[in-house]
Amino acid sequence: MRIIDLNKTREIGSQCMYLEAGSFKILLDCGMSPREEGYKALPNFSPIDGKAIDIIIISHCHLDHIGSLPFFMKNQQQARILTSPGSHIIMPRILENSVTIMAMQREERGIKEYPLYSVSDIKNLDQHILPMSHAKTRTLQKGGDEINITFFSAGHVIGASSVLIEHKHRTLFFSGDVLFRNQKTLKGAMWPKKKVDVAISETTRGNHGHRKNFSxxxxxxxxxxxxxxxxxxxxxxxxxxxxxxxxxxxxxxxxxxxxxxxxxxxxxxxxxxxxxxxxxxxxxxxxxxxxxxxxxxxxxxxxxxxxxxxxxxxxxxxxxxxxxxxxxxxxxxxxxxxxxxxxxxxxxxxxxxxxxxxxxxxxxxxxxxxxxxxxxxxxxxxxxxxxxxxxxxFDLSGHADREDLIEYIFGLNPRTIILTHGEVESRDWFFDSIIDQRPKTVILDPEPGVWYDV
Ligand SMILES: [Zn+2]
Ligand SMILES: [Zn+2]
Structure with missing residues (x-):
């Protein structure tokens, strides 16, 4: 497998990674950065220019994971979008709201390229969606090649999913944004008990320990x-x-x-x-x-x-x-x-x-x-x-505590761990903790725009 981080910086921004598994060309999320404006808020798609994407996996509907999807899909009409039924329900409302905000920002701040997509671009997504119920594997074919994809509940927000990709004898697990604890409105994540080769982990809370007696x-x-x-x-x-x-x-x-x-x-x-x-x-x-x-x-x-x-x-x-x-x-x-x-x-x-x-x-x-x-x-x-x-x-975060997350990731026993979705100091905490506890693990804090074989 080959992977490249299309985030523009090592931060929480426009979450987007590209993965090649055999002949399958796969995008993991397609976000828009909340801290940038206009084209700058998009992921850096240039390393995959000219590639026809087969599968776009949408882990959940926060804009940093989905905000660029209608823009990207304009030139990728062959792609199938895999997302959970919960995300499928809320996706149009989230994206249409984003169009309204972009239109407003065009007026107020003169951002000429806004809105980057229209309501009809959002409606067009529907015909590409392949709903993925949690814990049910789907097999996709391409020529003689075959890939298995399974979504698992990730807690966090409605529809949020972690994703297992199996190609030949290689397995990769993508955490998305994850929370293991039950919330008042949503049950916590349910991850598989399985060994994987590669785990891609969010690191949002790496810079945040709990004070004593937290509940x-x-x-x-x-x-x-x-x-x-x-x-x-x-x-x-x-x-x-x-x-x-x-x-x-x-x-x-x-x-x-x-x-x-x-x-x-x-x-x-x-x-x-x-x-x-x-x-x-x-x-x-x-x-x-x-x-x-x-x-x-x-x-x-x-x-x-x-x-x-x-x-x-x-x-x-x-x-x-x-x-x-x-x-x-x-x-x-x-x-x-x-x-x-x-x-x-x-x-x-x-x-x-x-x-x-x-x-x-x-x-x-x-x-x-x-x-x-x-x-x-x-x-x-x-x-x-x-x-x-x-x-x-008040600490009511929708993201897993760093100690919990690292324990769950170790539960998958990965040979390689790829860090994503976190500020530099958060990634550093994960890097150091993994080295301390599992020194034989290969850890990648990927340079944006650089290819890695995994
Ligand atoms: Zn999120
Ligand atoms: Zn996020």
């Missing part, structure tokens, strides 16, 4: 009590959350807390559009996929309102204490969470409570790194605000 439930309890204290103190709480996954998880947490009287009754809860739209998809998916536990009745019980209906006074404060669960999770510029953070940050009564990964280069990452009482520059709004609100991070 998911205790982190949830702290988040809920912080929201309660904020509201009771006359302030509002903003929880920035990825529309896919985190937002539904937070709503389920709020639902449980309210049922146990841990949150004041009648506090309005506002959510942004994509997250609310995805709830309908969750409803459809949860009827056929038993691993998902989220029903739209939760929205009705909580009387969740659309963010468009939220009211602010002349000082840009909410007209009554409110809970905002808004995307983006990293306060990307001009999103509902970004503008709401700008409104709330200057008042000590308010709280901004992060619940997931924040890239250090995004406004969310920058806000978390800054001191209280210092000035924070909301560049897109041309607004500087003194940080007075309570800013906190």
């Amino acid at each position: 998911y439930q205790s982190e949830i309890d702290s988040l809920v009590s912080r929201i309660k204290n904020t509201i009771e103190g006359g302030g509002s709480a903003l929880v920035p959350a990825f529309a896919l996954g985190r937002m539904q998880e937070i709503l389920k947490i709020l639902h449980g807390a309210r049922a146990q009287n841990k949150l004041p009754k009648n506090v309005p809860i506002f959510c942004s559009g994509l997250g609310l739209g995805l709830v309908d998809d969750f409803d459809i998916a949860s009827k056929s996929l038993r691993c998902i536990d989220f029903r739209s009745a939760i929205l009705r019980d909580l009387k969740v309102k659309s963010f468009r209906n939220a009211k602010f006074d002349k000082l840009r404060q909410p007209t009554q204490p409110s809970i905002f669960v808004l995307s983006s999770g990293m306060l990307v510029e001009n999103t509902p969470s970004y503008t709401t953070a700008a409104n709330l940050v200057g008042d000590a009564k308010n709280s901004i409570l992060f619940v997931g990964y924040c890239d250090p280069s995004t406004p969310g990452g920058e806000l978390l790194a800054q001191e209280k009482h210092s000035l924070f520059n909301f560049k897109a709004l041309r607004l500087s605000c003194k940080i007075e609100a309570n800013i906190e991070h």
Whole structure:
């Protein structure tokens, strides 16, 4: 097998690797970088120019894994897209939302190449999709060549999958983004008990150890009590959350807390559009996929309102204490969470409570790194605000803890481990830990754009 990393940098960006197994030409994910704009946000497709791709594997529907797919498919009409039924359901909504955002950015920032694809390009994907139920192997043929592909549940978000590829006597396992712990809305990953030759592992949490006595439930309890204290103190709480996954998880947490009287009754809860739209998809998916536990009745019980209906006074404060669960999770510029953070940050009564990964280069990452009482520059709004609100991070990540992940990877007993989807210091932690524990393992932290035989 030959492999090349089409990510442009060793970071979490536009996740995309290309693999050749015999005569099969395979793309592993086709993402778009959240920290770049225009063509720069695409993977570097130039090393595979002129190749007719047979199989595109989509591990899940976060944009860093799927955002470039309709663009890439314009010239790859022969390719088949393998993805899970859960991802198949939510894919159009995620990508259409991305078209809307790109169209907006074209207007606001003059990015001429946006949108990079259209709604009809997204509709065109459907005829190429081969749904892959978890733990069921599919055999694909090409000439006299044959390949076996099996998807496994990866936890993380609805539809997320890890993928086993078997060609002749060679086996490769791709983790995708993975979480082994059960969430409130989704069961944890179910990996095969099997030996593989090569494992490609995400490394998101390599730069993040847990403090002592950490538990998911205790982190949830702290988040809920912080929201309660904020509201009771006359302030509002903003929880920035990825529309896919985190937002539904937070709503389920709020639902449980309210049922146990841990949150004041009648506090309005506002959510942004994509997250609310995805709830309908969750409803459809949860009827056929038993691993998902989220029903739209939760929205009705909580009387969740659309963010468009939220009211602010002349000082840009909410007209009554409110809970905002808004995307983006990293306060990307001009999103509902970004503008709401700008409104709330200057008042000590308010709280901004992060619940997931924040890239250090995004406004969310920058806000978390800054001191209280210092000035924070909301560049897109041309607004500087003194940080007075309570800013906190709660560890409700959708990614596996590094110690868990390395143990599961070792469980596959791979001869070669390829590191991906992590910042440099995260990859370094995995590199060092693997060397320490399994010195005979071949470890690749691939140079982007360089071919490797594996
Ligand atoms: Zn993801
Ligand atoms: Zn990712």
